[in-house]
Amino acid sequence: MIETKVNICEVEFKNPVIAASGTFGFGREYSEYFPLSRLGGISTKGLTLEKREGNEGIRIYETTGGLLNSIGLQNPGIEGFIREELPFLEKQDTVIIANVGGSTIEDYVKAVEKLNETSIDMIELNISCPNVKEGGMAFGIKAETAFEVVSQVRKACKKPLIVKLSPNAENIVNMAKSCVMAGADALSLVNTFSAMAIDIKSRKPVFDNIIAGLSGPCIKPIALRMVYEVSRAVDVPIVGIGGITNYKDAIEFIMAGAWAIQVGSGNFINPNISIEIIEGIEKFMLDEGIKNLEEIRGII
Amino acid sequence: MKAGYRKAIVNTNAEIASNIFEIKLSYPKDENFQGQPGQFYMLKAWEALDPFLPRPLSISNIVGDTITFLYEVKGRGTQFISKLHPGHTLELLGPLGNGFDLNIEGNIAIISGGIGIAPMIYLMKSLNKKVDFYCGFRDEAYYIDEIKGYVDSVFVSTENGSLGHKGFITDIFTPEKYDVIFTCGPLAMMEKVWSMCKGKKVYMSMENRMACGIGACLGCTIKTRYGIKRVCKEGPVFSGEEVFFYD
Numbered sequence: 023m024i025e026t027k028v029n030i031c032e033v034e035f036k037n038p039v040i041a042a043s044g045t046f047g048f049g050r051e052y053s054e055y056f057p058l059s060r061l062g063g064i065s066t067k068g069l070t071l072e073k074r075e076g077n078e079g080i081r082i083y084e085t086t087g088g089l090l091n092s093i094g095l096q097n098p099g100i101e102g103f104i105r106e107e108l109p110f111l112e113k114q115d116t117v118i119i120a121n122v123g124g125s126t127i128e129d130y131v132k133a134v135e136k137l138n139e140t141s142i143d144m145i146e147l148n149i150s151c152p153n154v155k156e157g158g159m160a161f162g163i164k165a166e167t168a169f170e171v172v173s174q175v176r177k178a179c180k181k182p183l184i185v186k187l188s189p190n191a192e193n194i195v196n197m198a199k200s201c202v203m204a205g206a207d208a209l210s211l212v213n214t215f216s217a218m219a220i221d222i223k224s225r226k227p228v229f230d231n232i233i234a235g236l237s238g239p240c241i242k243p244i245a246l247r248m249v250y251e252v253s254r255a256v257d258v259p260i261v262g263i264g265g266i267t268n269y270k271d272a273i274e275f276i277m278a279g280a281w282a283i284q285v286g287s288g289n290f291i292n293p294n295i296s297i298e299i300i301e302g303i304e305k306f307m308l309d310e311g312i313k314n315l316e317e318i319r320g321i322i
Numbered sequence: 323m324k325a326g327y328r329k330a331i332v333n334t335n336a337e338i339a340s341n342i343f344e345i346k347l348s349y350p351k352d353e354n355f356q357g358q359p360g361q362f363y364m365l366k367a368w369e370a371l372d373p374f375l376p377r378p379l380s381i382s383n384i385v386g387d388t389i390t391f392l393y394e395v396k397g398r399g400t401q402f403i404s405k406l407h408p409g410h411t412l413e414l415l416g417p418l419g420n421g422f423d424l425n426i427e428g429n430i431a432i433i434s435g436g437i438g439i440a441p442m443i444y445l446m447k448s449l450n451k452k453v454d455f456y457c458g459f460r461d462e463a464y465y466i467d468e469i470k471g472y473v474d475s476v477f478v479s480t481e482n483g484s485l486g487h488k489g490f491i492t493d494i495f496t497p498e499k500y501d502v503i504f505t506c507g508p509l510a511m512m513e514k515v516w517s518m519c520k521g522k523k524v525y526m527s528m529e530n531r532m533a534c535g536i537g538a539c540l541g542c543t544i545k546t547r548y549g550i551k552r553v554c555k556e557g558p559v560f561s562g563e564e565v566f567f568y569d
């Protein structure tokens with residue numbers, strides 16, 4: 023018999039496959055294709071304290087092996103989420119992770135305080151949003167800034183806290199250590215890479231914000247390297263993210279040190295992709311005589 | 323539960339005008355395609371991850387167990403699709419989106435610009451009412467014969483004058499004769515139609531770049547009078563008053 027369960031910070035996942043934030047909405051659309059209970063977990067669309075309308079202009083742009091996005095955290099706000107989306111998610115019998123974004127430390131703390139009182143299982147802190155107060159610098163770039171926001175959130179947070187790292191960090195290993203020191207119970211990585219595209223006919227950037235986020239198979243080798251480096255440097259569970267579109271990708275991340283993985287852009291090319299990945303992992307375990315994923319976790 | 327991407331087999335795939343193709347597909351088993359006029363499918367004609375995203379195409383017609391799409395070759399994705407031969411397979415997800423409102427009364431006009439003609443055959447067929455059809459093209463007109471079988475009058479325009487009125491289709495459109503207007507084409511054309519039809523019911527099919535096609539990624543949103551809407555979910559058909567609001 024094989025065992026696909028994973029325990030991360032006392033939260034039990036049926037299997038290591040989690041839907042990544044922003045690519046899965048609040049699960050409703052995908053629930054028409056498969057029972058969400060089959061997933062290890064779901065990370066919600068990034069939530070901010072107040073409702074946001076998101077960015078103007080082009081929001082997605084295909085590139086070789088992936089896409090650029092500039093959605094701009096369109097979301098119903100923490101209260102809208104609790105009122106309209108959480109009751110549905112609660113019923114799905116899978117781990118619910120609230121992904122929280124923000125522009126100021128106060129906003130992050132207030133958002134987390136509101137979520138403390140709900141049934142969500144974990145919080146995933148997205149620290150790659152522009153920090154307005156720090157003059158446009160992102161929390162996720164400098165390890166010292168990240169330490170500050172994670173420490174403050176840790177004090178307020180009563181749920182297990184995953185910190186989601188940006189691959190744009192100055193030094194991903196220092197960033198990881200800093201977040202763990204500040205109290206992160208687990209780390210997930212990576213978020214999208216800062217990237218851009220230009221329309222050569224109009225001689226203008228494709229995106230109104232110029233810079234957008236790159237995701238998909240084209241980022242996988244870099245994301246894998248970062249998971250590998252980080253998992254060797256810290257002692258907390260790691261959730262691997264970046265360009266995963268099949269079970270082989272998922273196994274690579276687990277071998278590099280990930281306890282679980284998230285599937286992001288892959289959901290766009292096949293709504294059932296996570297189910298295929300889960301089944302692929304199970305088959306691989308049977309074929310290779312692996313009883314528990316711990317046997318291969320971090321073996322590299 | 324809905325099915326995910328499913329394989330379909332190419333019956334025919336022909337270039338009916340320069341860069342305009344008509345593809346007919348069937349499922350390998352004896353199954354019929356679902357879908358209302360105005361709804362669309364996401365198509366993938368590639369197994370590898372490049373191109374990465376599927377491409378949205380409107381249902382052009384469903385007859386028996388066969389679905390038809392009419393498409394213009396624009397970039398790599400549609401180029402891939404245009405290279406398919408009978409017997410080849412591709413994958414499709416759908417039907418998606420809301421589709422046109424068929425529950426209408428009064429005199430009806432359909433106005434299309436260029437490849438915006440794609441969803442209109444199925445619409446005419448499904449309305450099963452008296453309809454006047456206005457279709458504008460840049461240089462070369464297509465699908466006129468197919469349309470003639472379903473409507474009372476066809477009005478054609480080409481910008482180069484090769485067929486029908488020389489100029490834009492909105493030049494010869496007479497809004498006072500109609501109560502309900504369906505339109506699909508370039509946004510500027512649809513805006514012109516809307517401005518000519520104040521006070522009438524105008525339904526328009528919108529386009530936007532899409533990733534998921536099912537409402538999850540928020541990549542395809544547009545601003546409307548009633549807030550931010552997803553073209554793939556609340557659309558692609560919107561009423562003119564929703565889309566053209568000026569604050």
Ligand SMILES: Cc1cc2nc3c(=O)[nH]c(=O)nc-3n(C[C@H](O)[C@H](O)[C@H](O)COP(=O)(O)OP(=O)(O)OC[C@H]3O[C@@H](n4cnc5c(N)ncnc54)[C@H](O)[C@@H]3O)c2cc1C
Binds near residue numbers: 393396
């Ligand atoms: C709901 C809907 C229905 C459509 N129905 C039809 C149809 O019946 N016939 C037809 O010829 N075309 C239709 N289109 C437009 C068609 O989807 C695009 O022309 C096509 O995706 C271009 O892909 P490409 O790879 O050839 O071009 P590329 O420019 O290489 O595409 C790159 C990316 O941009 C996207 N993209 C580029 N142009 C458009 C566009 N105009 N609309 C949306 N996405 C775009 C592509 O999907 C792809 O992700 C429809 C679009 C939508 C949203």
Ligand SMILES: Cc1cc2nc3c(=O)[nH]c(=O)nc-3n(C[C@H](O)[C@H](O)[C@H](O)COP(=O)(O)O)c2cc1C
Binds near residue numbers: 213237241286288
């Ligand atoms: C359209 C889109 C929206 C996203 N929104 C969020 C978000 O709100 N919060 C977040 O932490 N990550 C967000 N992400 C990042 C993904 O969760 C994931 O970290 C990234 O896409 C890399 O994984 P992938 O290559 O599998 O897509 C988004 C990604 C995409 C493509």
Ligand code: FES
Binds near residue numbers: 536537540552553
């Ligand atoms: S294409 Fe993803 S929400 Fe419309």
